[in-house]
Amino acid sequence: MQQLMQQKPTYETDVLIIGSGAAGLTLALHLAEHARILVLSKGPLTEGSTYYAQGGIAAVFDEDDSIDSHIDDTLVAGAGLCSREAVEYTTQNARASLQWLIDQGVGFDQIDSNAGAPRYHLNREGGHSHRRILHAADATGKAVQTTLVDRVRQHPNIQLLERFNAVDLITSRQTGRPHAVYGAYIWNRKHEQVETVAAKFVALATGGASKVYQYTSNPDVASGDGIAMAWRAGCRTANMEFNQFHPTCLYHPGAQTFLLTEALRGEGALLKRPDGSRFMPEFHEAAELAPRDVVARAIDYEMKRLGADCMYLDISHQPADFIKEHFPTIYEKCLALGIDMTKEPLPVVPAAHYTCGGVVTDLHAQTDVPGLYAIGEVAYTGLHGANRMASNSLLECVVFAQAAAKHIIQRLDKVQITTQLPSWDESKVNDSDEEVIIQHNWHELRLFMWDYVGIVRTNKRLERALRRIEMLQHEIHDYYANFKVSNNLLELRNLVQVAELIVRSAMERKESRGLHYNLDHPDLLPEAVPTLLTPAQFRTNPGNTA
Template sequence: MVQHFDVLIIGSGLAGQSAALRLADTHKVGLISKRSLEDSASAWAQGGIAAVLDSQDSIEAHIRDTFEAGGHLNGAKATRYVVENGRRAIDWLIEQGVPFTKDEKGYHLTREGGHSTRRVIHVADATGLAVQDTLTRKVRQHPNITVLEQHIAIDLITGAKLGLPEQRCYGAYALDTRSGEVSTIGAQATMIATGGAGKVYLYTTNPDTSTGDGIAMAWRAGCRVANMEFIQFHPTCLYHPQAKSFLISEAVRGEGGILRLPDGTRFMPDHDPRAELAPRDVVARAIDFEMKKRGLDCVFLDISHKPKEFLLEHFPNIHARCLELGIDISKDPIPVVPAAHYTCGGIITDLKARTDIAGLYAAGEASCSGLHGANRLASNSLLECVVFSEAAVADIKAQPKVAIPALPQWDESRVSDPDEEIVISHNWDELRRFMWDYVGIVRTTKRLQRAQHRIRLLMREINEFYTHFRVSHDLIELRNLVVTADLIVRCALKRKESRGLHFSRDYPGLLPKPRNTILRKSRRP
């Protein structure tokens, strides 16, 4: 099956949906969603969106906080661009109908770790879900947007793949996971908005869809990738056998939550003068240190000193979910552990969200715009999605039309049905476990080398499987995860210092000048 659109968007989170809505009045848009439109990491974002909205705040203060959190590895132009466009991004979301929480002054702004003031606009404690629900309703209703749900992109179609001299993207191959049919999808412009790669780790706050697909596809197509060593571990994921991937928002600490040991002792002031309001990397390492030092399964986040009415107003979803599990946050401390949360590196993009390949754009967590540096400042992620999706749309609209060459259909003539699916599940489990053990919050060169050795063995096995058998949803994700794991480890081995989210026992100090870790590969089909 061959389909054609003006623009193909791979990924249906905030970056993808906002780009689709901005394009749809003038362009025919195809929007690929691995599951339903409602399933994305954006919908899981609890805290809010950081922007300069208060007269007591300033652009310079937000930039300064972003640089401080990011280990001063942030791109100066990208950071200023995003922060300066923050208010416009929020105004656009308000125009779409996002019901941000209000107070007597207007919109309620909360404060999160790493921010010097209150600047996080939110919808109670489920901002991402409210934003996603608002946009999803509009996307489903728009006649110019074709939503391809239950589809997973396999690979980009590029000039190199077609034997053409120009390095341009012409669309992608995508598997309909319900029918098993692979579609050839042609487009004038293609945008990757597939999110991050949290599922490369055993414990993550991300949904099951976060398997590094866009990053892996762009890398295979010849794009540069940067700063993949900077994986943000959220300090406070709910620790409970029935609470898969449930995040306890940064805002709980922003509103006075205290981290305690099982005996009630507060420990963050011993690690950083900012205590619970230190950036995420500092808090995650402190928790990791205390757990390993004392042999703990978890630590506790205590907000029980706040009035119950306050907790119900600010954290209704966290309160309800914890109560389902027998934890009353108005009386009991919340058991928490760090978990893989955000991929700060990704596909290198410019200020127009363009990648190294003509006609290919990337926005959101799959990209490396320069905003996050060595550690993302809380609530800058949704802001980046909106700002750079708008930038991509402006550039796409300004481009002249190009002739799309004849695109070959997916060739399954030399493959068969897989004989043993257990190979996929076993490799998936092995990869996530050794990434957690060897490439986690605290790293050593020896651990990274062990991980790299295992990754290379897995890559050979997975590539052989991919070559001989029909593609499936799980195989595509596993193939992408192992590529993403390889990029993380290669970047980590190249960084001979400890900066931001990358902490190495072998290189505990900072190098005098911050440098990006950039990976390049030879471009080939």
Template sequence: MSTNVDFLVLGSGIAGLSYALKVCKFGKVALITKKSDTESNTNHAQGGIASVTSLDDSFGLHIQDTLVAGAGLCKEDAVEVLVKEGPGHVRELIELGVRFSKERLPNGEERFALGREGGHSRRRILHADDLTGKEIERALVVQAKREENIRLFEHDFAVDLITTRRPNGELVCCGAYVLDTETEEVTAFRAKVTMLATGGCGRVYLHTTNPVIATGDGVAMAYRAGAEIENMEFIQFHPTCLYHPEARSFLISEAVRGEGGILRLANGSTFMENYHKMNCLAPRDIVARAIDAELKKSGAECVYLDVTHLDAERVKSRFPNIYGKCLSVGIDITKELIPIVPAAHYSCGGVRTNLMAESSIKRLYACGEVACTGVHGANRLASNSLLEALVFAHRAAKDAERHISGWACDSLVDYDKSSHVNIVNRKTVTSLADRVHQLMWRYVGIVRTNERLETAETELADIAKDVENLYKAGCLSAELIELRNIVTVAGLIIGSALSRKESRGLNYNLDYPQPDDTNCKRDTVLIKT
């Protein structure tokens, strides 16, 4: 079974929706989403979106903050594009109906309430209380549902990309095979342009702030199709994930520290002054490693974030979602310390793209966390991710217009399901996934060594063989597709980390504790051979 569309968009977060809303003006769009229309990493983004809007800020300062956080690997042209084009796209969000929080000045005037997060030298974070992602997603979904040219396919899973090779050797994307989880049918979507906006890969790890859908699908599919994959060793661990059995994966936004929250040990003492001049507002990689070091020194299970010294009403009004969630598990953050641990949060690497968001495969674009635009380098500056998705979705849409006049291939072959006949035990899939989660957390976490990485590589190779055999003969399901993708992405992270013989940004290796600008100040690029 096959269907033809002008634009195929895989993913329904800020990147996919923004792109779809722009390209639907000149073609039919199929928007594929694994879950419901609003389930995405965007929907879980609490902190906000960084953009130069105040008089005491400047493009130069935002660029410099981004470059410093990126530890020498940011692509400066991409950072300049992000910062200078960002404010215009933020204004577009406001015009679409996004309701960013405002504050009233003494003279009665209103202005946007700008927050500050780690690594930022100025207040420049626009936010909607502490549910910014949810508010942006709401506005974009409302707009997308008004567009006749956008058709939403919910609970559908992309299985693999479809490519063809031109006589000149150029690899071109023609669309993707997509599984309907209700009918169990696989449809070949032929598209003039395909956009990967599938989000991140946090679910490769045991502890993560990401939703269950963040299984690295776009990176895995692109790699299998022959795309260049860049800098996958740089996995950002958010320093402050709530440590409570009833609230796994709940993020305590960096904005809490931006408003004056203080990190403390169990005995009440502070420690960040021993690690960085910005103390609790240091970049995320520094804070996560500091917490990891303190936990290993003390043997404690968590450290604490303290906001009890701040005005209680201000805390409740600024962070209503965080206050409510903590209260639901018995923690009144205006009176008690918040137990926190680091957790896998964001992938700074991904599908390698150019400044127009096109991958190394023609007609295949990537935007948002699935992409590696070069903006984040070795460590992402807080709240730059939503801005990146907006800016590069616009650029991709603008560039994709040139492909609208013709197809990359004349027709598509139906997906061959003939070998997928065996019933797969769900417990087997869960057990294999758990093994991946455990080994990635144990050996490929915040602090790495060559021995740990090599152990992970060996163990993953055994798991990968079992998974591939299971996939080849098993009936297709959402869980099986995700397991295959998790294993692929885990291998890319390990392989990238092994190839980097230095510590830089988010890749900290005890065997190479210092950066090596002479030999290693370069991007890691992997391609399937």
């Protein structure tokens, strides 16, 4: 696409927030008293990974727990690759961030008490040495998302655009101005046209990229849009090889993306083979409470060894009333599918769940492009290292949204909106009559990423995946240059870019660490070093042209 003519943008705002989950809405609410905010949501505001998060949010609320313990647990789970500075910053700000959510109206479960001050019920999950997970039954994400959506809808300084895709960031590459972000091109799905947003600051809060895999716990919107856009704008990425596969996704044709929270294992659920025997004690001293990468590989190993379609998660030994009280959402969902978890085990398989790497940021959530921020799963802060510990994800969203807000507020008066931006030129493109090509490429990408770049990898599988990706990139580049954009085309373009970053990062790592396991490099290297990729390394690739 060539953007030629200068014109007044469709929208002007102080801060454009691309994404409407916990990270984006927290940032919007913190900024709204100081600036005009525009929030872009690809689907309905209630859609996204936040809404479907079950387990909870980690913070030290128990007097027997400590921030040092939370730090140590996170560092251990991250397999030596966490940034200690990021871990300390996140855990030290955890309680205040959760208190802010409580003040907004999020109803975390409490223990009955006459003491006056609320006492919160705390779960324990894999990797945690203490009970420190605040939760709203087994639907914490829903409680957080609906509360924040209600607050955002009531604020006069926040404008919401639902069912809009972000296409690309507008930077010096399009404008010829000094290196910075000036806004974004967005696709109005209702009117099927590209529009322009001018902004002083842009924040990416688009979530992760697990839709690049055939089997995922994520909703359809998790297509790596923010990572791909930031890469095309010149931002570095880090640790993209570490994609977390959640060990326990319900194995049922009617629930392909339904997650079974780690809190089940925290409350005593056991992983079993089809014959009813346990296997996790053979893989890790913490058994079912081992870090997610260990549990996911153990399930994958047992499935392949036995030729089984799934393993089983059994909590039926707990009292039925206990199960229904603590896991009402899961209980009702499984019952609707004909499975009574109070009486029988749940069939489970691993599924792509969380992108531990992402766009490189500092502790203010700033990226390499001035004025551009990245918060939540789209970002690489250094918190998660080679494996994210359970319930640190929503925490990262809130902590770094608050950090970004403080940084932006300090700079609001120092930046001017650029009111003349290059328009989007569609004069040389046509309506596509080959949608089947997009669908075919879509399915091919997700299948070979699952087969070649999944839980267990080899050098040969990675090389095959990269060859397929490069072929797809050429096809998609030609298609993008000649046809009008659509939701499927935009997502496919971004997913192929993210797939390249995942594979190239995996090829750079000559060891097995955390979530990245390569049979050709099974040992740990003595030094843990993040995998950094820079766009300048790959400028000849057609997938990197905006």
